[in-house]
Amino acid sequence: MSDVTDIGLWGVPLAIIGGAIRVSTPFLFVSLGECITERSGRINLGLEGTLIFGAMSGYAIAVNTQSPWLGVLGAAFFGMIFGLFHGWVCKFKGVNDIAIGIALMLLGNGLAFFFGKPYIQPVAPDLPAISFGWWSDIEQVRAALQVNVLFIIGLIIALFLAWGFKSTKIGLTVRVVGDSTDAARAIGLEPNKIRLLSTAAGGALAGIGGAYLSLYYPGSWNEGISSGQGLMAVALVIFARWNPINCFWVALLFGGAGALGPALQSVGISQGYYLFFAAPYVLTLGLLIATSSPNKAMESAPGELSITK
Amino acid sequence: MTINPQTNHTQSAASVEAINMTMKFGEFTALDNVGIKVKPGSFHALLGENGAGKSTLVKCIMGFYHATDGQVLVDNKEAQMDDPKDAQAIGLGMVYQHFTLVPSLTGAENLLISRVNAPNIINWSDENDDMTAFIDKMPFKVPLDVPVSRLSAGEKQKLEILKQLYLGSRFLILDEPTSVLTPAEADEVLSHVKKLTKDNKVSVLMITHKFKEVTKFADEVTVLRRGKFAGGGDVSTLTANDMAVMMMGSETPKVEFNRAPTADDNILKLSNVKAQDRSGLKHILIKDLKVRAGEILGVAGVSGNGQTELMEILTGQRPMTDGAITVQDHPFSGTREQSKKYQVRYLPEEPLQNACAARMSVAENLAFRIFDMQGDKKRFWKSDQDIKTFAHKMITEFNIKTVSTDSPISTLSGGNVQRAVLARELTGDVKLLVISNPCFGLDFSAVLAIRKRIIEARNNGVAVLLISEDLDEIMELSDRIVVMSEGSINYETEANSADITKIGHYMAGHS
Numbered sequence: 001m002s003d004v005t006d007i008g009l010w011g012v013p014l015a016i017i018g019g020a021i022r023v024s025t026p027f028l029f030v031s032l033g034e035c036i037t038e039r040s041g042r043i044n045l046g047l048e049g050t051l052i053f054g055a056m057s058g059y060a061i062a063v064n065t066q067s068p069w070l071g072v073l074g075a076a077f078f079g080m081i082f083g084l085f086h087g088w089v090c091k092f093k094g095v096n097d098i099a100i101g102i103a104l105m106l107l108g109n110g111l112a113f114f115f116g117k118p119y120i121q122p123v124a125p126d127l128p129a130i131s132f133g134w135w136s137d138i139e140q141v142r143a144a145l146q147v148n149v150l151f152i153i154g155l156i157i158a159l160f161l162a163w164g165f166k167s168t169k170i171g172l173t174v175r176v177v178g179d180s181t182d183a184a185r186a187i188g189l190e191p192n193k194i195r196l197l198s199t200a201a202g203g204a205l206a207g208i209g210g211a212y213l214s215l216y217y218p219g220s221w222n223e224g225i226s227s228g229q230g231l232m233a234v235a236l237v238i239f240a241r242w243n244p245i246n247c248f249w250v251a252l253l254f255g256g257a258g259a260l261g262p263a264l265q266s267v268g269i270s271q272g273y274y275l276f277f278a279a280p281y282v283l284t285l286g287l288l289i290a291t292s293s294p295n296k297a298m299e300s301a302p303g304e305l306s307i308t309k
Numbered sequence: 310m311t312i313n314p315q316t317n318h319t320q321s322a323a324s325v326e327a328i329n330m331t332m333k334f335g336e337f338t339a340l341d342n343v344g345i346k347v348k349p350g351s352f353h354a355l356l357g358e359n360g361a362g363k364s365t366l367v368k369c370i371m372g373f374y375h376a377t378d379g380q381v382l383v384d385n386k387e388a389q390m391d392d393p394k395d396a397q398a399i400g401l402g403m404v405y406q407h408f409t410l411v412p413s414l415t416g417a418e419n420l421l422i423s424r425v426n427a428p429n430i431i432n433w434s435d436e437n438d439d440m441t442a443f444i445d446k447m448p449f450k451v452p453l454d455v456p457v458s459r460l461s462a463g464e465k466q467k468l469e470i471l472k473q474l475y476l477g478s479r480f481l482i483l484d485e486p487t488s489v490l491t492p493a494e495a496d497e498v499l500s501h502v503k504k505l506t507k508d509n510k511v512s513v514l515m516i517t518h519k520f521k522e523v524t525k526f527a528d529e530v531t532v533l534r535r536g537k538f539a540g541g542g543d544v545s546t547l548t549a550n551d552m553a554v555m556m557m558g559s560e561t562p563k564v565e566f567n568r569a570p571t572a573d574d575n576i577l578k579l580s581n582v583k584a585q586d587r588s589g590l591k592h593i594l595i596k597d598l599k600v601r602a603g604e605i606l607g608v609a610g611v612s613g614n615g616q617t618e619l620m621e622i623l624t625g626q627r628p629m630t631d632g633a634i635t636v637q638d639h640p641f642s643g644t645r646e647q648s649k650k651y652q653v654r655y656l657p658e659e660p661l662q663n664a665c666a667a668r669m670s671v672a673e674n675l676a677f678r679i680f681d682m683q684g685d686k687k688r689f690w691k692s693d694q695d696i697k698t699f700a701h702k703m704i705t706e707f708n709i710k711t712v713s714t715d716s717p718i719s720t721l722s723g724g725n726v727q728r729a730v731l732a733r734e735l736t737g738d739v740k741l742l743v744i745s746n747p748c749f750g751l752d753f754s755a756v757l758a759i760r761k762r763i764i765e766a767r768n769n770g771v772a773v774l775l776i777s778e779d780l781d782e783i784m785e786l787s788d789r790i791v792v793m794s795e796g797s798i799n800y801e802t803e804a805n806s807a808d809i810t811k812i813g814h815y816m817a818g819h820s
Contacts, residue, residue, distance in 0.1 A: 167431045172422045176411045183411045187423050188394065303412060 011140055012263050018144025019259020020252050021151060022217045026051065026226075027251035028154040029209030030233035031240065032161060033202035035247055037083075038237055039165065040198035041178035041191070041304030042090060045101025047206040048230025049108020050082045054210025056116035059221040062124035071124065072150070072211045079207020080200045082108060087196035097306060105230070119221050127216040150212050154248070157205070161244035174198055178302035206230065232284050239287045241300050257283045322350040322512040323384050323400055323479040325370065330379035332365050339365040340376070341536045347480070347529075349384075350509040352502070354527035354544070355516045356556055358612070358778060362536040363516045367482045370514075371403050372396045383480070402478030404469045406485045408457075416453035416460070416468050420475050443475060448508075449501045463494030470502065474511065483515040487522065488613060499526045518556070518611050520549040520817040532556055553813030557780040566761075569768040571788060572602040576741050576772035582632035586618050586796060593618045593796040595632070600741070605763070605773040607787030607804070611816050612778045615796035617658075620745045620776055624655055636741055649678075651741070654734035656727075658746035664730045665718050672700035672714035675733050707732035708758070724755025731762055742766055745776040760786060780812065794818050 007014070030047050037044045044050075054075035062071030086104055090097045130152070133145030165171040177184045177194045184191050209229070214221045236254060240246035261276035325347045332340035340362045347353040357363045369376040372390030381388050383399055390396045393403075410419050417440055421427055437453075444450060451460070451468045460468065466486055473481055483502070487495035503526050505511050517523060523530055523544060531541040532555040540555035579598040586593055593615045600606045610616055621627035623634070625643020634641045636651040648654070657663035665674050673680075676696040681688060683695075700714040709728045711721055718726060727747065734742065744763065748756040763786060767773050777783050783790055790807055792800040792815040800815035802808075 167433060169422070169427050169429045169431065172414070172418055172427075172431075175414060175418075176422055179411045179413045183409050186409045188425075300413060 007138060007140060009267060011267050014140050014144050015263030015266055016256050016259050018140075018146075019263060020256035021144075021147055022255070023258040024251040024255025025148060025151045025154055025212045025217075026209035026229045027233055027236060027254050028151070028158070028248060029212065030206045030230050031236045031247040031251055032154065032157055032244055033079075033083075033205030033209070034234055034237045035161065035202075035240070035242055035244055036174065036205070037195075037199045037202035038305060039178045039242055039302055040174045040195045041181070041302050042087070042097045042195050042199055043101060043234065043306060044083065044086050044104075044199055044202055045098055045231070045234060046082060046086055046104025046108060047101075047202070047233060048226065048228065049105035049112075050079045050203050050206040051108075051210040051213070051230040052226050053082065053108040053112040054079050054207030055214040055225050056112040056119065056210075056221055058207070058211030059124050059214035060116070060119045062215055063119055063122045066125055068125050068127045068211075068215045071215055072127070072208055075207040075211035076204040077207070079210070080204040082207075083200035083203020084196065086203070087199035090199070091192040091196065113223050116221055116223070120223075123220075124215060126219055127212070129216070148212070148216050150208065150216065154251075158244040158248040165244070175302075178304055180303055206233075209233075228281075232280060235284045235288055238301075239291055242302060243300075254280050254283065321479065321509045322506065324349040324382075324512060325401065325480050325514070326382040326385075327366065327370055328380050328382065330366060330369055331377045332362075332369055332374060333377045339536050340369065342379075343533065343536070343538050345514075345531045347512050347514050349512055350506050351528045352506045352513045352515070352526055354523040354530040355514055355533065356518060356520075356523060356530055356552060357533035357539075358518065358556060361533040361556075363533055364484070365536075366533065367403065367484065367514065367516065370396070371401060371482065397476065397478070400477055400479035401482070402473035402476060402480070403482040404466070404473060404484065404486060406488055408465050408469060410457045410465060410468060410472070412458035413456055415456055416451055419457060419468070420453070420472055423472055423476060440475075444471070447471060447474065448504045449497075461494070463490050463498055466490060466494075466498050467501065470498070470505075474505075478511065480512045481514070483513060485516055485518075487517070487519065495522070496525075502526070518613070520552055523552065524549060549817040549819070550810055550814050553817050554810060557809070557813060557816075566764040566786075567768070568764070568788070569603060569770075571604040572770065574602050575599045576602050576637060577774060578635045578638075580633055582622060582634060583630045584618060584622050584627050585630065586615060591796055592630075593622070595619065595798060598791070598798065600772040600774050602740070602772050603767055603770045604788045605767050605775055605786050607783035607790045608774065608776040608793055608798075609780055609783045609790055609812060609816060610778070610793035614794050616745070616776045616778070616793055618796070619793070620657060620743065623743050623774070624657070652738050653741045653743070654739050656730060656734055656742065656744040656747055658749060660730040661719060661723070661726050664734075665726065667719040668717050670715045671704075671709070671711050671718050671721065671729060672696050674718045675700045675703050675729060678733055678737070703729070703732040703736065707762075724751045724758075727751060727755065727759055731759060735762065735766055739766065739771050741772045741774070743774045743776075746778060747775075748777075748779065748782060780809070780816075784809070792816055 030051055034044065034047055057078045058071035058075030061074035062068045082104060086100055089095055089100050127148055127150060129146045129148045131142060131145065132147055133142035136142055165175060173189060173194055176187065177189060177191045181191050213225050218225065232254065236250050237247060240250045257279040260279045261273060264276055265273060327345050330340055330343045343362065343366055345366065355363050365374065368374045370381055372392050372395055381390065383401065388399060417437065420440060421431065421436060440453060449467055451464050451471060457465060457468065486498065490498060499522060502513055506513050515527065527544045529542065530544050530547065530552065532539045532552060534556060577600040579595045582595040584593045608616060608619065618627055622629060623643065636653055639651060641647055641651060655664065661667055673696065676699060679699060680691050680696060697714055703709065704711065707728045709732065710725050718729065721729065747759055747763065763773060775783065775786055784804065784807065787804045790802050790804050790812065791798045792812055794815060795818060
């Protein structure tokens with residue numbers, strides 16, 4: 001530990017930046033997934049359950065195959081199954097997407113704990129990270145700039161989605177369906193099918209977010225692995241105004257807020273420790289209140305979304 | 310490389326002819342042997358009241374409905390349209406009354422995604438060039454780069470028309486295209502459409518019930534009345550009065566009712582009542598309107614001239630911006646307390662939606678005015694027994710046909726729903742009854758029964774305000790008639806001495 005330089009209070013912003021990058025990845029994946037689903041006019045609150053099941057299945061597959069990437073793929077696959085189920089159930093008349101989401105959240109939790117019991121002990125290989133801090137001699141800087149490959153993939157997906165919503169037929173189709181079922185039918189689209197596929201894609205991304213949790217940070221499987229990231233990501237999408245690029249920035253912001261507590265603790269500020277841990281939740285509440293309006297529907301909100309109707 | 314629909318734009322206007330169209334829905338004949346011919350490059354108006362069969366006719370042409378009988382010729386060749394896509398494929402397009410654009414997409418995105426052959430990956434710079442080239446050939450412009458939700462109603466309507474042309478339509482049906490526009494916007498949009506027809510780009514069939522638009526823009530007109538051809542021809546040879554008479558008709562014999570004399574005291578008074586209309590762009594202004602006890606005041610008018618708003622003002626659903634309503638000389642704003650105190654009752658149009666809770670039972674619906682009362686006292690616990698007894702009494706008295714008092718009211722036929730609402734509203738002491746289109750869509754026997762009840766109420770000293778789009782109904786029931794046009798009353802006459810042509814004249818907006 002001799003090369004640890006004492007950088008004093010500078011450690012706080014540095015730890016926040018590092019934490020933001022580390023903690024934000026699951027937020028990023030879940031919110032991008034939810035962004036696709038919500039743009040098609042449905043809300044999938046079950047992504048919290050999908051995230052946890054993704055964490056478990058990804059970890060289990062990585063343990064068994066010794067390949068973290070196969071774990072990520074497996075998590076995406078199971079996430080997609082959850083998404084398909086949500087999308088399929090929601091096509092029936094009188095079914096509420098929010099209620100189904102909550103049911104799926106609990107189901108995902110329960111199944112993950114059930115199947116995950118034997119995997120609490122074994123150790124799975126970690127996902128690789130890229131060091132962007134090689135130029136620095138300071139250990140803390142290098143630690144902060146260890147960026148996981150999934151984070152970079154997430155950024156690429158965000159850019160790709162932003163482009164896709166604008167410049168691909170599929171992207172436009174999803175937006176049409178999300179904005180007006182009637183208009184979609186008039187053009188000859190099948191809203192239920194498109195929403196099913198969008199929810200499946202959203203579930204797959206949420207599954208990957210889960211795999212990140214168990215395979216990189218914190219990097220092990222246990223029952224307390226998620227602290228509500230899946231649910232907060234839903235709020236995050238609303239705050240990001242259903243824009244994938246905004247999702248990226250907001251995920252970073254939430255990640256940073258989550259890193260606030262540990263960062264302050266590392267420099268010896270331990271008073272109000274639990275309060276700082278609550279920062280992301282306080283931020284969620286604050287942002288939702290600040291960005292809502294009592295008498296106006298949110299602009300740019302997909303018109304068919306049940307919460308903004 | 311796929312074929313762009315833009316290549317179709319060099320094609321010229323189509324002629325469309327419907328021959329001997331008949332459409333039956335079960336027993337009901339919505340369209341009876343109607344023919345219409347829209348010449349290439351002409352602007353043809355289709356006039357008629359609500360329920361006259363206009364929509365049915367165009368839906369048959371567009372392939373939404375399969376006509377019971379008759380055929381459609383496009384460019385003098387028989388065309389078989391099984392669904393709207395077939396119609397689109399041979400160049401027939403329709404602009405609906407309600408916008409079908411996707412609000413959060415830009416104009417360009419809307420145009421592109423409605424194309425059948427939209428590319429999987431969109432090269433926006435090429436597409437934008439194409440669209441600019443297309444727009445440049447059109448007589449009017451709409452900004453294509455902003456979300457449709459930010460466009461005005463007039464711009465949206467223009468974009469709908471552009472979309473149809475972009476998709477290659479050579480024949481356009483416009484379904485009341487100006488109903489959501491201001492008069493200035495309406496004028497602008499229609500003169501552009503007129504220009505398109507003159508340039509032989511497209512032929513137009515416009516559904517409307519505004520005479521002004523017909524005389525100003527259309528070349529030819531076809532008038533429908535109760536599912537039948539009621540007249541038509543060159544617009545230049547017809548006056549608005551001629552068309553009004555074709556549209557309303559005046560041939561039905563008047564049923565005479567025994568009428569008790571009218572009292573002198575005014576029950577309902579409206580003075581200088583002002584409110585915004587549905588579009589929020591125009592105003593309703595009722596300067597002076599009085600209804601006496603034992604009198605039926607008929608409010609005639611072509612629909613969309615403020616009658617719905619007047620009803621909403623009287624029921625307290627639409628805020629007044631100025632003026633006063635009094636009932637028996639007390640200020641009145643339509644609350645439940647007030648209508649109970651001053652004995653005001655309502656019979657709104659489409660009673661199943663506007664006066665009933667459709668899924669609640671017949672008994673519960675009948676009890677809406679009494680469920681919280683025990684005689685004159687308020688009660689806290691409701692009594693199912695009382696509600697049931699009351700329902701049975703009403704069902705026998707008003708001859709309501711229902712399986713049981715517990716069936717949902719939505720299972721009843723239209724006439725029986727109307728009877729049930731009448732039963733509820735006419736029970737107890739009633740001083741004022743406000744009615745809107747009470748017989749719309751009902752069969753003959755139900756119509757007669759309901760009209761009898763209204764006259765009976767009148768003879769018992771109830772003041773009745775009857776708003777109706779059916780001129781025959783107004784003539785038959787009213788003691789006094791006023792005409793509503795563009796949000797205010799422009800004519801008043803005693804029913805005995807009423808001249809139907811004169812009423813038609815004022816309904817058409819002349820003064």
